Amino acid sequence: MEPFVAALDQGTTSSRAILFNRSGEIVSRAQHPFRQIYPQPGWVEHDPRDIWETEKRALQEAVDAAHIDPKDIAAIGVTNQRETTILWDKKTGTPVYNAIVWQCRRTAGLCDELKARGLGKTVTEKTGLLIDAYFSGTKIKWMLDNLPGIRKRAERGELLCGTVDTWLIWNLTGGRVHVTDYSNASRTMLFNIHTLDWDGELCRALDVPMNLLPRPVGNSQQYGTVAEGIPGLEGLEGIPICGSAGDQPAALFGQGCFQPGQVKNTYGTGCFTLMNVGGAPVISNAGLVCSVAWSLGGRVCYALEGSVFNAGSAIQWLRDELGLIESAPECDRLAESVPDSGGVLVVPAFTGLGAPYWDMYARGTILGATRGTGKAHLCRAVLDSIAFQVCDLMTAMAADAGRPITSLRVDGGASVSDLLLQLQADALRLPVDRPVQVETTAFGAAALAGLAAGVWASPEQLSALRRSQHVFLPVRDEAVCREELRRWGRAVERARGWIEPEP
Template identity: 70%
Template sequence: MQRYILALDQGTTSSRAILFGRDGSVGGHAQQPFRQYYPQPGWVEHDPNEIWESERAVAAQALRESGLGRAVAAIGITNQRETTILWDRATGEPIHNAIVWQCRRTADIADALREKRGVSELVAEKTGLHIDAYFSATKIKWLLDHVPSARERAERGEILFGTVETWLIWRLTGGKVHVTDYSNASRTMLFNIHTLSWDEELCALLDIPMNILPRPVSNSEVYGTVAEGIEGLEELAGVPICGAAGDQQAALFGQGCFTRGQAKNTYGTGCFTLMNVGGAPVRSRAGLVTTVGWSLNGETTYALEGSVFNAGSAIQWLRDELQVISTSHECDILAESVPDSGGIYLVPAFTGLGAPYWDMYARGCVVGITRGTTKAHFARAVLESIAYQVTDLMTAMRQDAGCEISLLRVDGGASVSDLMMQFQADLLRIPVDRPAMVETTAFGAASLAGLAAGVWKDLDELSTLRCSERVFTPERAQYECEELYRGWKRAVGCAQGWVEKK
């Protein structure tokens, strides 16, 4: 019987479970959305119990419908990063909703840190990150400061912190294992990426008790086993959980970017461009961040990363808030009905701008509207806005890397748009390679677990499993693309100037 890896892919808007065979084929799949909470403008929350229940439910469904429960050799987990959960060590109950990576409520905490002399440089040197509300550290501080008695309970050792993979591993093991993998730890702004350990100085700076932090572990090793008696997962009792990585690092791994200089972009709720920079961290000078890619067999691979906060979420905004479209696919259909965006630019800075701008106060805007602007132009402008933001990231990455990037591998839900992928290739002037199997994030988690479980031998074997579905090459004239991009930069200036900074 073929052995399968169960990948749990816990994203920002949905939970998924995918069973991968040794040949990379999908043996079963299930997906379920869960609620988004917006208690105030710019605030985003999730219910941690809903995260767990939705992930448990899709895993149970995938096993039930495939009949492959007995064939599962290992479990790998990938997750929305930076999202912050605090829970009671004894009861397992969250003390508050999770603060999602997109949430901007802690912008004032980040501002105060930046104002302290030398702190920005300290954070950048130790963590590879910029001080921003995006990362977990300010979210932990906010919860400790605002949830009644949370700080006192934390200091007594009654509270645990985790990003989403930590929470899922803790639940799957029946509360026995409290760990975080290096890639997720490197997104907290508390983790020293050189020593691969929590940094006491940074924790003290934010007044975060270190006893709430999980034990950092590599991305491919046995963390624990599934506990008995979990509803729908009874067949998995005793199966090792032995792979974990933040969603973007998992996608880099799943895309087979094992060599220094290889890059990928994931088009999801946000956009995330990562480039493998090898065994030593590269300090960004162009507005990117340095992060742990993965640690495997005692060797750590680092990556440069650029993050766009709102990409696919702009399509969701058209669908859910403006109700211009009824399905995400309709955005493509509308966009293809017009030859261009009619001169309009949409900057989806709904929760600020990420790399390379790092402007927490920027807000979304639309410029260039005329009486002839239609909803089709809006749809096209939304798709183009995603490609423009990735171009911002790639431009910065080329500067930092000091070398040309000759190919961009792509994945994520929005990468199915041929129109957007072609526009992306035109802007970047390089081929854009979309794989035949687009579930690269989940496959990255499965690969890490499969290596630990002996399902795959090494990276060379994994590399043979990737093949391209389509490669988009530049078609539009370069001068025309440069002119369009200059218009985008002017539109970004409008988004940045809208809200007066504190």
């Protein structure tokens, strides 16, 4: 029988499971949204139990929809929203608090304190990151410092912590395996990307007990198997879990960017641009970060990365908070109904600005509106903002890498938008390559697991599976696009520093 590989794709707004065959084709899929929790402005949380229950349900439904014998599933791969942090009871598995989501800015003041202590250079040299509330380390410290009795319980060894990959693998294995893969570990601000282990100096600086932390492991190896007796996963016990990567490196892998210099961008809740830089880390001078992309067969691959905090979430804002559209496709239809944004610029800095600015205090801004501005212009301005933010990232990336970028491979939910990708090609003056298989994040996790399980023999075999669906080429006048980017830069400056740092 043909083997199948299951990918658990646990995202910021939904949990998905996808089954792939050996040709890299989707056999079945299932998806369930879950609650977004906003306790106060700038704070974002998830209930870890929602994450587990929706992911578990999606896996079982995907298997049922495929009409296959679960014994034909050779492996499970996990990919996840990164930096989102969970703390739970080691014995009962009960979370002690909601998951603090990667978007959450509650630790911005703590990050300012760490910078004032002069830790910025040490953090960058050891972790490849910048000090920012985006990363997991300060989220852990916040829970330890602000939840009554939790620090003492942690010091007694009663608690465990981890990112979402760790949480899922721990639950899938019935609490037997507490690990995190290198790509997720390197987004915590506690992990040394040179030694591939937790850094004692950084853990002490953030006052995080090391006994809380999961064991760092490679991205393509067996971590454990699905435990018996998990409600809702009957019949799946014994399937090996042997691939794991954060969503963005998983997409880089799934896009077949195996050679240094290849670049991909994922259009999701945020935008994430990654460049394969090979076997040695590149410390950025342009506001980017460097992380482990994957470790395969003992060989480590690093990636330069730029992160946009709000991309697809800006379209959700138009739908859910402003009520201007009923669905994401309607945003495209309205945006296409006007020749441009009518001079309107939207800077969707709802939770600050990521790379290359790293401004925790920037806030969302609408500029250039007139009495003639309609919702179509706002929709077009939001799509423009996504393309412009990716331009900012790629300009910085080319400077750091010291080489021109010749094309961009794209994926993610918003990559189905022809208009967005045409705007992107025009702004970048580069080909934008959308594959037939846009589920590259899930496929990357499946591919890592399938390599470990022997479904595929090599990355070269995986490369042969990728096919382009459409390549978007620049068509608009270059001078017009350059002027739009100049105006975008001015708008970003207006959005920055909107909230003064607390003394």
